[in-house]
Amino acid sequence: MNLQLTEEQLMIKQAAHYFAVNECLPGVIARDEQQRFPYEQIKMLAQLGFMGMMIKPEYGGAGLNTVSYVLAMEEICKIDASTGVVMSVNNSLVCSGLQEFGTEAQKEQYLAPLAQGIKDDKLYIGAFLLSEPEAGSDATHQKTTAEDKGDFYLLNGTKNWITNGSTASVYLVMAQTDSSKGAHGISAFIVEKHWKGITVAAKENKMGIRASDTCSILFNDVAVPKQNRIGAEGFGFTFAMKVLAGGRIGIASQAMGIAAGAYELSLKYANTRKAFGGELSKHQAIQFKLADMATRVEAARMLCLKAAWEKDSNLDYSLSSSMAKVYASETAMWVTTEAVQIHGGYGYVKEYHVERMMRDAKITQIYEGTSEVQRIVISRKILR
Numbered sequence: 001m002n003l004q005l006t007e008e009q010l011m012i013k014q015a016a017h018y019f020a021v022n023e024c025l026p027g028v029i030a031r032d033e034q035q036r037f038p039y040e041q042i043k044m045l046a047q048l049g050f051m052g053m054m055i056k057p058e059y060g061g062a063g064l065n066t067v068s069y070v071l072a073m074e075e076i077c078k079i080d081a082s083t084g085v086v087m088s089v090n091n092s093l094v095c096s097g098l099q100e101f102g103t104e105a106q107k108e109q110y111l112a113p114l115a116q117g118i119k120d121d122k123l124y125i126g127a128f129l130l131s132e133p134e135a136g137s138d139a140t141h142q143k144t145t146a147e148d149k150g151d152f153y154l155l156n157g158t159k160n161w162i163t164n165g166s167t168a169s170v171y172l173v174m175a176q177t178d179s180s181k182g183a184h185g186i187s188a189f190i191v192e193k194h195w196k197g198i199t200v201a202a203k204e205n206k207m208g209i210r211a212s213d214t215c216s217i218l219f220n221d222v223a224v225p226k227q228n229r230i231g232a233e234g235f236g237f238t239f240a241m242k243v244l245a246g247g248r249i250g251i252a253s254q255a256m257g258i259a260a261g262a263y264e265l266s267l268k269y270a271n272t273r274k275a276f277g278g279e280l281s282k283h284q285a286i287q288f289k290l291a292d293m294a295t296r297v298e299a300a301r302m303l304c305l306k307a308a309w310e311k312d313s314n315l316d317y318s319l320s321s322s323m324a325k326v327y328a329s330e331t332a333m334w335v336t337t338e339a340v341q342i343h344g345g346y347g348y349v350k351e352y353h354v355e356r357m358m359r360d361a362k363i364t365q366i367y368e369g370t371s372e373v374q375r376i377v378i379s380r381k382i383l384r
Contacts, residue, residue, distance in 0.1 A: 001309045005071070012068045015048065016075035024080035029350050031082065031211040035203060037167055038083045038211055043123055045076075045087055051125065052095050052115025059099060060112035066246075066308035070253045074301070077257025078264065081360040082211035084257060086125065088250035089163045090114065094126030094172055097243040098190075101230050110170055110190055119169070127168035128247075129159040129191075129217060130240050136161070137373050139174075139240065140183040146175040146224065153177070153189065153229070155197075155222040161367070165215030166200045169193055173219075174236045186236035190228040197222035208359035245318045247368050249307045252324035255332040255364035256300040262332075262339035262357045263293040269343055269352075280342065289342060293335050300328040319381040326374035329364035336361045 005013070024041055031038055045051055053069045055061020069091060077084035098111040113119040114126050135141045144157025155175060162171075171191040178185030193200070201216040230239055267290060270281040280286045307320035336358035340347035347354050365371045 001306060003305075005067075008064075009068050009071055012064065013071040013075060016050070016072040019044065019048065020076045020079040024076060024083055028080050028211075029353070029356070031080075032356055033210075033350070035205070035210045035213075037213050038080070038086070039123060039167075041080070041083045042086055042117065042125065045083070046117025046123070050087060051090050051117030053091055055095050055099055055111065055115040059107050060115035061095065061099075062115075065312045066249060067305060067312060070249065070304050070308045073250060073253035074257040074260060074304075077254045078261030080211070081254055081258050081357070082209045084254045085163055085209055085212050085251075086167075088247070088254055089128060090117065090125045092247040092250035093128035093243050094170070096246050097128075097172060097230075097239065100242070101188075101235075101239055102190075103227075105227065106190060106230070114170060123167065124169045125164055125167060126170040126172065127162050127164040127217075128243070129162055129171050129173040130244075131159060131161045133158060133160055137370055140186075140237065142174060142176045142186050144173070144175040144219065145179070146177050146187060146189060148177065149223075151226055153224045153226070155189065155191065155219045155224050158216060158218050160216040161204075162215055162217050163212055163367075165217055166203060166213045171217065172230070174240050177233050177236075181234060183237040184234050186240075187233050188230040188236035188239045189224050190230065191219075191222065191224055195222055195224075206363075208356070208361070208363050210359075244368055245321050246311065248321040248325040248374075249304065249311065249317070251364055251368045252300070252304045252307065252321065252328040255325070255328040255361065256297065256304050258357050258361050258364070259293075259297050259300060259328070259332040259335040262336045262354050262361075263290075263297050265352070265354055265357075266290065266293065266339045266342045269346075286342060289338050293338055296331045296335060300324070300331045303327055319378060322369070322374040322377040322381075325364075325369065326371045326378070329361070329371060332361035332364050333358075 049062035052061035053064045057063045113124045146153040146155050173189045173191050177187040197220045199218040204214040273280045303324035307317050307324045310317035339354040346352045
């Protein structure tokens with residue numbers, strides 16, 4: 001693994017940093033308070049090619065590698081994790097899933113505009129629909145059904161905790177086509193949000209990443225054409241697990257970015273805030289906090305880059321992505337909590353950003369596989 005970034009990768013990192021500081025930072029507190037989706041920011045990311053970073057140019061993407069994606073995710077999530085998760089879902093789950101497992105017709109119809117993020121001058125992004133009211137970490141117990149009706153499937157059920165739920169134009173939906181087979185009876189489908197029988201429920205009022213939209217989606221006799229099934233019948237659970245393994249690199253990068261952003265703010269604050277006759281950074285208690293923060297952020301960064309490098313090298317990255325996800329998310333929670341502590345009373349108010357980062361950090365331990373699930377994956381791998 002070469003730790004030296006290429007010139008192209010450095011340019012991607014710098015472009016993402018410039019975008020985050022100049023386009024995401026203004027209004028980030030208001031978007032959080034008002035739960036306002038970052039439409040303009042996502043449109044600009046699409047114009048930069050960041051909504052389909054790892055997708056081949058022939059399918060509308062930027063043709064970049066996973067390492068570049070990790071670098072961009074970190075810089076954006078240092079400032080605005082809500083914008084980061086919209087970008088992550090579209091890249092890691094939706095576009096990457098279609099590129100790897102979709103038919104050529106599906107790629108032409110759906111992947112190309114999703115990778116560009118724009119269609120007919122309007123935002124065009126995707127969502128990944130796996131979780132249900134009774135199927136979160138245990139995704140094998142899907143209640144949503146897709147009944148074979150000959151030329152089409154009839155889709156019924158409810159999905160919840162769906163990122164991009166109300167803003168997405170395209171859904172990748174897991175549903176049971178043969179309940180007698182359990183997980184082996186789950187299939188995957190491409191569903192368009194405007195189809196008859198689809199209801200988008202109210203946006204969830206969340207603790208963190210409040211500017212991203214999270215909704216439940218209800219399906220009532222939705223007709224899904226046969227050509228919109230991804231792979232064979234029964235491939236859906238395998239599809240979901242393979243796609244989520246890559247998605248964990250994105251969420252790990254989001255978590256690492258949140259931690260890095262909180263650390264950088266704490267470092268700046270400690271060097272300017274004075275107490276007991278000198279800057280906070282002169283006091284050993286603060287120095288040790290900063291040292292631990294810097295070390296944990298760097299360790300999380302290395303785990304993210306290792307998982308990305310393995311993916312780019314066509315190696316099995318499932319262990320590394322789980323390690324990166326569990327460590328980076330727990331680092332984000334720890335670092336942001338310490339950041340609030342370093343800021344003292346100022347850390348508890350919105351204008352200093354770290355309280356929002358602490359709220360944003362928590363979800364990274366939960367979605368796309370909880371920390372407990374990651375430990376199951378890791379333990380199975382190392383004990384095999």
